[in-house]
Amino acid sequence: MDFFNESHVRAAKELLYKMADDQLIIGHRNSEWTGLGPILEEDIAFSSMAQDKIGQSEHLYALLHELGESDPDTVAFTRNAHQFHCCQLVEYPIGEYDFSLMRHFFFDMAELIRFDMLRNSSYEGLANIAKKYKGEIKYHSMHANTWVQQLGKGNEESNGRLQLQLDTYWNHALGIFEPGPHENILIDAGIFEGEAALQKNWLEAVIPLLEKADLQVPDTSKWSPVYGGRTGIHTAYLQPLLDEMTEVYSIDPSADW
Amino acid sequence: MENMHKSLDPRITRANLDLEEQIDPLNELDQFQTYEVFHQKKRGQQHVHVGIVHAPNADMALLYAKEQYARRGVTSNLWVVPSSCVTATEYFDEDIFATTAEKIYRDPATYKVMDRIQAFKERQAQKS
Numbered sequence: 001m002d003f004f005n006e007s008h009v010r011a012a013k014e015l016l017y018k019m020a021d022d023q024l025i026i027g028h029r030n031s032e033w034t035g036l037g038p039i040l041e042e043d044i045a046f047s048s049m050a051q052d053k054i055g056q057s058e059h060l061y062a063l064l065h066e067l068g069e070s071d072p073d074t075v076a077f078t079r080n081a082h083q084f085h086c087c088q089l090v091e092y093p094i095g096e097y098d099f100s101l102m103r104h105f106f107f108d109m110a111e112l113i114r115f116d117m118l119r120n121s122s123y124e125g126l127a128n129i130a131k132k133y134k135g136e137i138k139y140h141s142m143h144a145n146t147w148v149q150q151l152g153k154g155n156e157e158s159n160g161r162l163q164l165q166l167d168t169y170w171n172h173a174l175g176i177f178e179p180g181p182h183e184n185i186l187i188d189a190g191i192f193e194g195e196a197a198l199q200k201n202w203l204e205a206v207i208p209l210l211e212k213a214d215l216q217v218p219d220t221s222k223w224s225p226v227y228g229g230r231t232g233i234h235t236a237y238l239q240p241l242l243d244e245m246t247e248v249y250s251i252d253p254s255a256d257w
Numbered sequence: 258m259e260n261m262h263k264s265l266d267p268r269i270t271r272a273n274l275d276l277e278e279q280i281d282p283l284n285e286l287d288q289f290q291t292y293e294v295f296h297q298k299k300r301g302q303q304h305v306h307v308g309i310v311h312a313p314n315a316d317m318a319l320l321y322a323k324e325q326y327a328r329r330g331v332t333s334n335l336w337v338v339p340s341s342c343v344t345a346t347e348y349f350d351e352d353i354f355a356t357t358a359e360k361i362y363r364d365p366a367t368y369k370v371m372d373r374i375q376a377f378k379e380r381q382a383q384k385s
Contacts, residue, residue, distance in 0.1 A: 041310050041321035048324050146316050
């Protein structure tokens with residue numbers, strides 16, 4: 001896109017950073033299931049999707065590089081937790097599979113809708129990414145929803161465990177849609193329709209699916225989005241994740257892989 | 258604490274495994290049923306059997322078939338069929354497939370027709 005002015009570049013960078021950081025962190029988190037998944041087939045599928053996420057983040061970091069930020073490896077591997085813009089939902093340890101699945105459902109439904117909205121972005125580089133990964137993300141959300149339907153309608157234990165995760169992390173899921181400082185610029189320039197529109201679309205998609213799976217969405221009076229991640233306020237879980245993720249890179253940052 | 262497993266893999270270390278602890282073996286047959294997976298490269302082509310996946314039902318089997326057998330290369334469509342739906346011959350009866358040496362006339366490779374095809378092509382070429 002030919003940006004009209006500096007404010008558009010700033011707004012686009014903010015959007016790219018949060019998207020890329022979300023994908024990198026959830027990709028790393030979900031990769032922690034590799035070798036430990038419930039059955040071989042699921043282990044392979046979950047690991048493969050985790051790799052997809054990291055690949056998507058690399059592409060977004062490459063766009064940031066075009067806009068003047070450092071190269072993708074430097075951006076991904078040399079920042080501290082407070083410099084990350086991921087939402088807090090993606091930072092939490094993988095826990096048990098019920099949590100990882102519920103997070104996978106919350107996050108990938110949001111990503112499916114975000115990328116669908118970005119297909120018409122005036123920022124061509126971003127629109128191209130949205131089109132390129134459409135199939136990947138469609139599979140990720142299909143995988144998440146199939147599991148949620150299975151366990152939601154499974155038995156008392158499987159439904160109860162999902163319901164508990166839903167109740168515990170619903171407000172963290174709403175934190176995905178923390179508005180940024182440049183929402184109106186993004187909307188006016190046709191770059192992105194904004195977090196509020198995304199949240200509305202997400203709720204319209206997610207609530208019927210959860211109800212279909214015999215799961216209850218918390219009463220709106222209890223909704224209280226967990227914000228902070230987008231501005232660098234994170235849980236204590238993020239820095240140890242970064243330390244582990246960058247351990248090899250840090251040994252020799254100049255190494256050519 | 259000396260028994261705590263120190264691994265190069267931080268996930269293993271985090272798991273705090275006690276090596277002295279007895280690990281209970283899985284119950285036998287604690288497995289999902291299997292589905293046979295058929296892979297189609299392009300629309301119109303045959304679906305080709307590529308292997309199996311374990312899954313509790315057909316929806317999940319399709320999810321897994323996609324990652325196990327369609328992650329690389331070109332795919333247009335997948336089928337999954339419960340393995341229990343397959344009716345098979347007995348290996349005991351494998352001898353029914355044996356063909357005797359004097360039945361080679363059934364093998365198209367033994368037809369000597371290239372000279373006749375050649376002659377046909379020449380005639381067609383002369384006509385046009």
